[in-house]
Amino acid sequence: MKTEIIPVGTEILLGNIVDTDSSFLASELSSLGLDLYFISTVGDNHDRLFDTLKRAWERAGLIIVTGGLGPTQDDITREAIGMLVDEELRVDEALWQELRNLFSRYPGRIPEGNTKQAAVIPSAQVIHNSMGTAPGWWVEKDGHIIIALPGPPEEMKLMWQESVRPRLKQKTGEAIILSRTIKTFQVAEARVDELVAPISGLSNPTLATYINPDGVYLRITAKAQRREEAESLVRRTEEQVRAMLASHIWGVDDETLESVVGDLLRSRELRLATMESCTAGLLCTTVAGGRESCIFYRGGLLACSHEAKTALGVGVQPGEPHGEENLKVAKAMAETARQSLNADIGLGVGGRLSCDTNSGDVFTAIVWDEFDMTHTHRVRGNHLRMKQRATYAALFDLRRVLLERRINAPDH
Amino acid sequence: MKTEIIPVGTEILLGNIVDTDSSFLASELSSLGLDLYFISTVGDNHDRLFDTLKRAWERAGLIIVTGGLGPTQDDITREAIGMLVDEELRVDEALWQELRNLFSRYPGRIPEGNTKQAAVIPSAQVIHNSMGTAPGWWVEKDGHIIIALPGPPEEMKLMWQESVRPRLKQKTGEAIILSRTIKTFQVAEARVDELVAPISGLSNPTLATYINPDGVYLRITAKAQRREEAESLVRRTEEQVRAMLASHIWGVDDETLESVVGDLLRSRELRLATMESCTAGLLCTTVAGGRESCIFYRGGLLACSHEAKTALGVGVQPGEPHGEENLKVAKAMAETARQSLNADIGLGVGGRLSCDTNSGDVFTAIVWDEFDMTHTHRVRGNHLRMKQRATYAALFDLRRVLLERRINAPDH
Numbered sequence: 001m002k003t004e005i006i007p008v009g010t011e012i013l014l015g016n017i018v019d020t021d022s023s024f025l026a027s028e029l030s031s032l033g034l035d036l037y038f039i040s041t042v043g044d045n046h047d048r049l050f051d052t053l054k055r056a057w058e059r060a061g062l063i064i065v066t067g068g069l070g071p072t073q074d075d076i077t078r079e080a081i082g083m084l085v086d087e088e089l090r091v092d093e094a095l096w097q098e099l100r101n102l103f104s105r106y107p108g109r110i111p112e113g114n115t116k117q118a119a120v121i122p123s124a125q126v127i128h129n130s131m132g133t134a135p136g137w138w139v140e141k142d143g144h145i146i147i148a149l150p151g152p153p154e155e156m157k158l159m160w161q162e163s164v165r166p167r168l169k170q171k172t173g174e175a176i177i178l179s180r181t182i183k184t185f186q187v188a189e190a191r192v193d194e195l196v197a198p199i200s201g202l203s204n205p206t207l208a209t210y211i212n213p214d215g216v217y218l219r220i221t222a223k224a225q226r227r228e229e230a231e232s233l234v235r236r237t238e239e240q241v242r243a244m245l246a247s248h249i250w251g252v253d254d255e256t257l258e259s260v261v262g263d264l265l266r267s268r269e270l271r272l273a274t275m276e277s278c279t280a281g282l283l284c285t286t287v288a289g290g291r292e293s294c295i296f297y298r299g300g301l302l303a304c305s306h307e308a309k310t311a312l313g314v315g316v317q318p319g320e321p322h323g324e325e326n327l328k329v330a331k332a333m334a335e336t337a338r339q340s341l342n343a344d345i346g347l348g349v350g351g352r353l354s355c356d357t358n359s360g361d362v363f364t365a366i367v368w369d370e371f372d373m374t375h376t377h378r379v380r381g382n383h384l385r386m387k388q389r390a391t392y393a394a395l396f397d398l399r400r401v402l403l404e405r406r407i408n409a410p411d412h
Numbered sequence: 413m414k415t416e417i418i419p420v421g422t423e424i425l426l427g428n429i430v431d432t433d434s435s436f437l438a439s440e441l442s443s444l445g446l447d448l449y450f451i452s453t454v455g456d457n458h459d460r461l462f463d464t465l466k467r468a469w470e471r472a473g474l475i476i477v478t479g480g481l482g483p484t485q486d487d488i489t490r491e492a493i494g495m496l497v498d499e500e501l502r503v504d505e506a507l508w509q510e511l512r513n514l515f516s517r518y519p520g521r522i523p524e525g526n527t528k529q530a531a532v533i534p535s536a537q538v539i540h541n542s543m544g545t546a547p548g549w550w551v552e553k554d555g556h557i558i559i560a561l562p563g564p565p566e567e568m569k570l571m572w573q574e575s576v577r578p579r580l581k582q583k584t585g586e587a588i589i590l591s592r593t594i595k596t597f598q599v600a601e602a603r604v605d606e607l608v609a610p611i612s613g614l615s616n617p618t619l620a621t622y623i624n625p626d627g628v629y630l631r632i633t634a635k636a637q638r639r640e641e642a643e644s645l646v647r648r649t650e651e652q653v654r655a656m657l658a659s660h661i662w663g664v665d666d667e668t669l670e671s672v673v674g675d676l677l678r679s680r681e682l683r684l685a686t687m688e689s690c691t692a693g694l695l696c697t698t699v700a701g702g703r704e705s706c707i708f709y710r711g712g713l714l715a716c717s718h719e720a721k722t723a724l725g726v727g728v729q730p731g732e733p734h735g736e737e738n739l740k741v742a743k744a745m746a747e748t749a750r751q752s753l754n755a756d757i758g759l760g761v762g763g764r765l766s767c768d769t770n771s772g773d774v775f776t777a778i779v780w781d782e783f784d785m786t787h788t789h790r791v792r793g794n795h796l797r798m799k800q801r802a803t804y805a806a807l808f809d810l811r812r813v814l815l816e817r818r819i820n821a822p823d824h
Contacts, residue, residue, distance in 0.1 A: 013448045015439025016620070020430055022453075027427025036425045037460060039453035041434075048449060055467075179426070190483040190523030200485065208456075209484055210423060211544075211564055219428065280705075281697030284714045288692035299720040301713055302696045303753075308711040311754040341715075342723040358542050381543045385566055 001172055003029055003036045004060035006052055008068035008077055009151055010043040021066045021149075021156050028160065032168060033175025033223060034062065044074035053084045061144055062168075067151030069134040071114045077148055078119060078137070085141045087121035095126055099133060127163045131155045138167070145171070177223050178230040182241055183255065184248040185215035185396045192216050195244045205237050213388035214257050215250070215396075250399060257395040258290035264402040265296035265345075270368075272398075273343035274300035275333040277309065278351045278362065282387045283394060298341040303333075312336060326350065327374040330365035334372070344368055349394045353379070353386040362390040364397050373401060413583075415441055415448045416472035418464055420480035420489055421563055422455040433478045433561075433568050440572065444580060445587045445635075446474065456486040465496045473556055474580075479563030481546040483525035489560055490531055490549070497553045499533035507538055511545055539575045543567045550579070557583070589635050590642040594653055595667065596660040597627035597808045604628050607656045617649050625800035626669050627662070662811060669807040670702035676814040677708035677757070682780075684810075685755035686712035687745040689721065690763045690774065694799045695806060710753040715745075724748060738762065739786040742777035750779055761806045765791070765798040774802040776809050785813060 005022050012019050022039050029036045037060065042052045049068070056063045068077030082089050096118035103114070117134055120126060127136030127147075132155045137148035147164060149156045184192060189211050193200065196218065200207050205222035218241060222233035242249060251260050265272055276283040284300030287293060303309040309316055314332045321329050330348045338346030346367040353360030362377040375397050379389035417438070419431050434451050441448045449472065454464045461480070468475045480489030494501050508530035515522035529546055532538060539548030539559075544567045549560035559576055561568045596604065601623050605612065608630065612619050617634035630653060634645035654661060663672050677684055688695040696712030699705060715721040721728055726744045733741050742760045750758025758779040765772035774789040787809050791801040 012435070013438055013451065014442045015435045015437070018430065018432055018435040023424070023427045023430040025427070026425055030426045037455065037457075038464075039425065039451075041451035041453070043449065045449075052450075179428075181428075188523060190525035193484045193525050194523055208422060208486065209482075210429075211482075219423075221426070280700035281693055281712065285693030285697045288714065288716060293692075294716050297716050298723070299713070299715040299717075300693065301711070302700065303711040304700060304706050304709050305711075308753055311710070312752060340724060341720055382566060382570055385543060 001034055001061040002059065003034045003062040003064065004056040005036065005039045006049075006056060006063060006065045007039065007041045007151075008044065008049060008065060009041075010045075010074070012041055012067075013043045020153055021151065024153070024157060025064060025066070025160070028165065030177045030179075030221075032165070032172055033177050034168075034172055044068060044076060046076050046080060049076060049080045050083055053080055057084060057144060063144065063146045065146065065148045066156055069117065069136070069148060069150045071116050071133065075116065078116070078121075081124075081137065081139060081146055081148060082121045085121065085123060085139065085146075087123060089119040089121055091115055091118050092120045092126070093118075095120065095135060102133060127159055129155060129159055130162065131158050136163070138164070175223060175225060176227050176230045177221060178227070178234050179219055179221040180234045180238055181253050182218045182220070182238065182245065182249055183212075183215055183251040184218065184245055185250055185257070185392060187216060187245070187248040189216045192218060192245065192248075196241060198244075199237065199240055202237070205233050207237070207241075213385060214392045215248075218245070247400075250396060256290065257392050257399065258286050258293075261395050261399050261402070262287075262290040262293055262296055264399065266292065268402070270296065270345055271298050271343040272296055272345050272347060273298045273337040273341035274347045274349070275303065275312070275314075275337035276300065276349045277303050277333070278353050278360065279349050279387050279390050279394075280304070282391045283347075283349055286391050286395070298343045301333075301337055301340065309333065313340065320352075326361070326363045327365065327376070330363040331367060331372055331374055334365040334367040338367055345398075347394055347398055349390060351377075351390065353383060353390070355383050358382060358386070360386050360390070362393060364390075364394040366398055366401050371405065373397075413446055413473045414471065415446045415474040415476065416468040417448065417451045418461075418468060418475060418477045419451065419453045419563075420456065420461060420477060421453075422457075422486070424453055424479075425455045432565055433563065436565070436569060437476060437478070437572070440577065443589055443591060444577070445589045446580075456480060456488060458488050458492060461488060461492045462495055465492055469496060469556060475556065475558045477558065477560045478568055479561075481529065481548070481560060481562045483523065483528050483545065485525075487528065490528070490533075493536070493549065493551060493558055493560060494533045497533065497535060497551065497558075499535060501531040501533055503527055503530045504532045504538070505530075507532065507547060514545060539571055541567060541571055542574065543570050548575070550576070587635055587637060588639050588642045589633065590639070590646050591631055591633040592646045592650055593665050594630045594632070594650065594657065594661055595624075595627055595663040596630065596657055597662055597669070597804060599628060599657070599660040601628045604630060604657065604660075608653060610656075611649065611652055614649070617645050619649070619653075625797060626804045627660075630657070662808060668702065669804050669811065670698050670705075673807050673811050673814070674699075674702040674705055674708055676811065678704065680814075682708065682757055683710050683755040684708055684757050684759060685710045685749040685753035686759045686761070687715065687724070687726070687749035688712065688761045689715050689745070690765050690772070691761050691799050691802050691806075692716070694803045695759075695761055698803050698807070710755045713745075713749055713752065721745070725752065732764075738773070738775045739777065739788070742775040743779060743784060743786055746777040746779040746784070756780055757810075759806055759810055761802060763789075763802060765795060765802070767795050770794060770798070772798050772802070774805060776802075776806040778810055778813050783817065785809075 124137040134150040139146040210217045224230035334346035334348030348365040351362035365374045377393040379386045536549040546562040551558040622629045636642035746758035746760030760777040763774035777786045789805040791798045
């Protein structure tokens with residue numbers, strides 16, 4: 001069924017709040033196999049809300065309105081829906097009693113405005129709000145469904161889970177939408193597009209690519225009547241994608257590069273230490289932020305200058321290093337981290353990031369007992385983006401090394 | 413001028429990403445005195461995007477489209493705008509050359525798809541993208557302005573700040589909206605509301621409070637025909653607010669705690685070093701992220717375990733420290749940072765953050781030649797929030813110490 005979400009609230013149009021309700025509802029709708037074509041955000045203005053509702057009525061079978069159900073003057077969702085389906089609002093005595101009971105728990109009398117919240121139209125069924133005073137509406141008329149939900153995310157989500165989702169699931173067959181996100185690094189978005197071109201025309205599953213600091217994501221989305229169907233559709237396409245993108249792929253779905261690297265280290269009982277300069281702490285923060293990092297991560301050193309590197313025991317020539325020397329410095333940093341934090345593996349990241357050219361050269365080094373290796377990376381973007389790219393480049397290198405070489409953990 | 417934002421992207425309608433671009437743009441537009449009436453989100457579908465653009469053309473003078481400027485097949489914003497203003501797309505050779513130069517820095521040839529990004533229509537002026545390959549568009553036709561920006565938040569924001577905002581500001585002289593944000597720490601939002609209650613009823617300027625990781629913000633917003641009026645409205649209210657919140661205030665507008673602390677250190681030629689545990693790298697990342705941090709920040713140490721602390725030279729008793737001992741450990745960490753990084757001031761942050769109770773105890777220490785001091789802080793929230801609060805608590809302590817005591821820099 002074609003669906004449209006209508007978030008109502010001037011605070012959204014003023015940028016005072018981020019509308020997270022819509023993204024929650026969007027992913028819920030897609031998991032129900034409902035096609036969301038538009039999210040039409042409008043302010044607390046009666047005419048504009050009415051126009052938006054009318055348009056939605058013309059192009060969608062299911063309309064979900066969030067917000068505008070409060071007790072104040074500028075809460076106009078009830079009135080606008082009444083006008084849309086040409087029905088009059090009347091105070092529902094039972095509902096009004098319910099609200100009064102709710103308020104009787106608190107000191108002070110019930111604010112007059114709240115009678116508004118007890119007003120309903122004949123074809124509206126009230127949806128109980130177990131968290132707040134704003135009841136929701138489920139309206140069915142002329143083959144359309146209009147659902148009005150409160151704006152506050154917690155109230156909206158609870159009402160959705162308790163009452164709306166189950167009921168919608170019955171209405172809307174069992175069409176299932178499954179998606180799988182394949183995560184890559186060190187390959188351009190357009191290049192990913194080229195590589196998967198042979199299957200990019202598919203209508204089911206569909207393919208979509210996104211750029212992220214930790215690389216290009218490729219999302220496979222399949223739609224089917226039964227979960228098994230959807231799963232096998234996704235599986236088959238994922239196999240093709242994996243054959244096409246091969247070594248660029250580092251993870252799927254919720255996996256992060258730090259969690260992938262962390263799992264490899266943990267499973268081999270290896271302990272990591274880092275030393276960084278140009279990433280300005282982002283490397284240690286990212287690694288330490290990974291799942292159960294305390295098990296495999298000893299800690300990290302940040303040196304913001306050559307002086308600081310020397311103070312921490314990194315043997316560097318005075319002055320800016322050049323060419324090969326950069327790799328030597330990165331290696332010395334990795335070794336210093338490893339030794340001073342008594343770890344098995346040292347990861348060093350140095351380099352220069354220019355905010356004038358928005359580009360930089362990053363040098364990574366990985367060091368442990370039997371072996372060490374260094375890499376050079378080119379990064380682009382604003383300062384933050386370059387630091388992110390450098391951090392993920394280092395983790396991507398470490399991941400590959402851990403996969404390619406059997407590093408044995410010494411007996412701890 | 414009536415404005416409409418059109419976020420383009422199926423990933424938004426599938427709930428895979430939260431559209432933060434719109435809330436950013438919304439608050440920017442309101443600060444420019446532009447009236448945002450609709451945010452119309454649509455997927456990567458040519459017909460639906462075209463319909464949405466046509467409707468926006470009918471009801472808005474300024475249309476801002478975000479997303480759909482990438483190099484892939486489902487990036488259709490350029491085509492749709494061309495169709496809307498009835499102009500043809502042609503590859504701009506200069507732009508194409510620019511893109512080729514961009515790619516020449518990387519191994520491998522430029523992907524064919526990227527020619528798309530060099531295509532423009534006659535009335536489109538290209539907006540340079542200093543972070544990515546997707547150029548923006550500034551289109552003026554028949555009294556309408558259409559601005560197309562890339563979807564990735566960092567790219568969009570940078571392009572907005574660098575090129576779009578200044579240019580829009582010229583176009584839209586009319587009413588001036590000025591706002592001033594007063595930033596506080598270690599005072600609850602409800603308490604801020606109480607303190608400013610005497611003036612919170614104002615309609616111009618208006619007052620609004622927001623909770624942030626680095627404290628509660630209080631925003632004063634004034635609207636006037638002339639800048640001078642708006643400025644004096646804001647100034648008068650700010651004076652009242654300052655009298656009410658006094659010592660809780662640490663900064664205004666774009667100031668960050670790290671930049672405020674950094675300016676104090678720089679002006680006194682003091683060099684800082686940090687050591688942290690429970691903040692997991694957030695302290696050094698935050699300090700290093702501050703303006704010109706390289707001048708005053710030597711670097712930082714992160715120890716993820718007692719073992720690691722010992723390895724780095726912090727003398728700690730085996731086992732979890734208790735009571736007073738926690739402060740001793742924090743002080744030893746500050747001292748270790750100061751010595752091993754050869755700095756004037758050492759800042760140490762340790763403690764325990766419980767994700768079960770969502771609360772934790774944080775111990776901060778500040779050490780330099782003549783003096784040292786320690787503090788205990790209670791933090792609450794999810795893990796990230798607690799780490800942020802601990803980081804800012806440490807910086808807030810350091811700021812107060814720097815203001816209260818005359819720390820003299822040794823001759824460097």
